[in-house]
Amino acid sequence: MTPILFVLGSCSSLQIGAALATQLFGELGAFGTTTLRLAIAAVILLVIVRPRVRSFTRQQWIAMILFGVVVGGMNGNFYAAIDRIPLGTAVAFEFLGPLTVAAVLSTRRSDLLWVALALAGVSLFGVESLTGAASLDLVGVMFALIAAVFWGLYVLTSARVGRLVPGQDGLAIAMAVGALTVLPLGTEGALVGLMDWRLLALATATAIMASVLPYTLELAALRRLPRHAFGILLSLEPVLALITGVLIIGQDATALRVLAAVLVVGASVGVTLTARSGAPDEPQPIDEEPGWDMPIPTHATVTGEMPVVLPDEDLAGDPHLAGDAGGETSRD
Structure with missing residues (x-):
């Protein structure tokens, strides 16, 4: 049960972090909050990981910079979305990104049906709005859909960084690049947060809950x-986001919103269970049967900072890492 609790704890931490972030929007703005949160998380990770920046090749730098730009775009647009629409609704829309990538990369064309199921789920939010049961801010929906596109790109860029950059160096660098990416839009808000100890403390808590702890x-x-079990557990994100929105932010959970979240979760689980077979020359994790391969490096998070594609030696359990729940890589 311990690893299951780890995943559920990660999902819950991410949603609590998002809920805390909404408390900063009034004074810092969505992009100011994003900038400050990513900057704090970057400082923490850079101190812990201590990346060997001088040893990176040009190819590695390009991969990490692209990954960082995607991280910044995804976080900024997601926070702009939850500033206007409920947390659970935003997560459901954002899930369309990785689900679409999963279906496209899958060898099973039938996996497109899972995307159709997810689309059916999010369309219920439109039905709710049209019937007058609840209003839905179209600008917020637009930001959520842009965040979904960035999450799809995150899937691809994080996988590349996972292949090219050893350990967690790529994540630490990408987090810093992500903060710089949204800095032009969030400078004013971030400066306000830095000058107020109360806001800075809340932003630090947000960075820890939404970045460091879930990672x-x-x-x-x-x-x-096993990665398939991990992916299925992460598929619970929309439901957990809905629950967090109700309990912490005081948002409503209507019958249509619950049904929409269930449909999106069902689509995500379906994609995970029908994952494509790996290529013959592709390394096989030791914990799974030959031929199994996740179609995407699924990351829970609504905020997506963590590349789930890890080097094989990490998945195999480096003797220095196996007992380290803190996530810090060992160094010679």
Whole structure:
């Protein structure tokens, strides 16, 4: 049960972090909050990971910079979305990104049906709005859909960084690049947060809950769970986001919203269970049967900072890492 609790703890931490972030929007703005949160998370990760920046090749730098730009775009647009629409609704829309990538990369064309199921789920939000049961801010929906596109790109860029950059160096660098990416839109708000200890403390808590803690828990879970089980557990994100919105932010959970979340979760689980077979020359994780391969490096998170595609030696359990639930890579 321990790795399962790690994943559920990660998902819950991410949603709580998003809920905390909404408390900053009034004074810092969505992009100011994003900038400050990513900057704090970057500082924490850079101190912990201590990337060997001088050893990176041009190819590695390009991969990390692209990944960082995607991280910034995804986080900024997601926060702009939850500033206007409910948290659970935004997560459901954002899930369309990785689900679409999963279906496109899958060898089973029938996986497009899972995307159709997810689309049916999110369309219920439109039905709710048209019937007058609840209003839906179209600008917020637009931001959520842009975040979905960035999450789809995150899937691809994080996978490339996972292949090219050892350990967690790529994540630490990408987080810093992500903060710089949204800085032009969030400078004013970030400066306001830096000058107020109360806001800075809340932003630090947000960075820990939405970045550092979930990363630590997910990394520990990945070393103990088969990737298909890990992906299924992460598929619970829309439901957990809905629950968090109700309990912490005080948002409504209508019958249509619950049904929409269930349909999106069902689509995500379906994509995970019908994952394509790996290529013959592709390394096979030791915890799974030959031929199994996740179609995407699924990351829970609504905020997506963590590359789930890890080097094989990490998944196999480096003797220095296997007992380290803190996520810090060992160094010679």
